[in-house]
Amino acid sequence: MKNYITNTYSPKRLSTCPLTIHVLLHIADGIEAAGPVWAYWTFPMERFCGRLQPYIKSRRYPFARIDGHVVAMAQLSIAKVTHSLDLRLGPPKLDLANGAFQHPSYTTCALLPPRRLCSDASPLDPKLARKIITCLATRYNQEVAIIKKYFNPNDVELWAKVQRLEGGDQMLASSMMNADTDDRRDATYVRYVLLADINAKYKRIAPRFEPVTVYGQLQHICVVKPPPAPELKLKKEDTLILAAVRRCEIEAKNDLDMHYYRKEGGIEVVDMSTI
Template sequence: MCVYNVVHELSLCLPPSSKVHGSFQSLLYPNHIFLPPKGPGWECITSGLMTSICAALVTRFNSKNIKIGTVRKHIKNAHIEMWGRVKLMDSEEGDTIWASCVGMVPQDSRDATYVRYLALVDVYARLKKFKPKFEMRTFYSQLEHIILIRFSDDACQEFQIQMGSDIILASIRRCKLDKDQPLEALGLHFHYYSNLGRHEVIGIESIKCLVGRVKDGGHGWVVMDCSGSLARELYEGDNDFENDLR
């Protein structure tokens, strides 16, 4: 007797839809599942990282003319958590990305802390006489922290966001790509880089996928982006994510 279509039933692995114990999913981030390890955020936040977090929040609230001093005042009373992993639910399997500074990243597998993310860049940033013109550009970085912030009701009222809303940020260090990229001429999304830049904080929704990384003895490191052109996005003008928090 032959039995068919029982691969999942006989598998010793959890099915993709199984909920991991201790995981969390926010209503405002339906395409993300946050996975343990998890810990209180204040223990991991340095003064420099806190400054970057506050600056990122000011950018997020830019349409409300919120000053960084106001953010600093309210973040002292905010609930903050650090998560060790995030699963991107953009496919049946999804990428599980690790935060390099939280928990223990497995040493017996590939480094799952490097990502591709999108960010708006003002092409006239150095020309003060020109009106800002923003373009969506692709960057590669190492994810260091996944930061969940939940402000008090008083803060939410001042920021004009829904009470109890989750704001989830990512602390990253951007890969400083080399000027010479011989593999790009072959149509490959393989990018050489030598080191990482300064810390930056972005919205977790800006991270689009996990990327690979290999050592090249002659050029340093190579970031391998195999997500394909279909995973690229186009910028269609202003789209304030914080509007979803109202």
């Protein structure tokens, strides 16, 4: 590569530089800035090519159509920035699918079908029920025995998808989705934030909670509606959107914020707002 640059490079020849050589010139800098090539190069190119594909109408002159569309997109971008027309010329907001569920307490997400209503014929997994009860006991600061009095497993709704609003990602519950497909990315892994007591090892020191970032696989998306109860300090029915996540035991991470794991830990139920 060094000999190629020394012996061949010339400003007059730059326009005829083969694309393969041009790409090779950027690989080292790209890896240094953003990590392995497969982690960032293929995905942007797939997205960009996906935007171009619908506009290739001519089989005889496909590249002319591609060139024209690329120029039009660039001109539109300049017009939006110059005249502050992002809202008018930007892509329209897509409506949520029929049957989607939103709640005023959760302004950042919406649940998408399919969904399953638990019943005697289709009961809630007992292990998941215990995890939910533990989560509710922590939330309402009550003993597990009191939570059990007001928790009915048949009132739990299970959803397959959760959509982050305002252009966010769509995450899937692994328990209700087929994960055996090889032609799509695994959207069941999520990142969430918990408050951890950094003084937990020291019993004589007061607790001090700090946010900790955790990674795991989203197993279940649950809607739980605790009834009005003086012991829970609820004057009306409450609505909670909970996520059951199997934690990934992170073994290593680097400066590029890439995390590695080999083993998975237990399942914990957290509020959906933390994801």
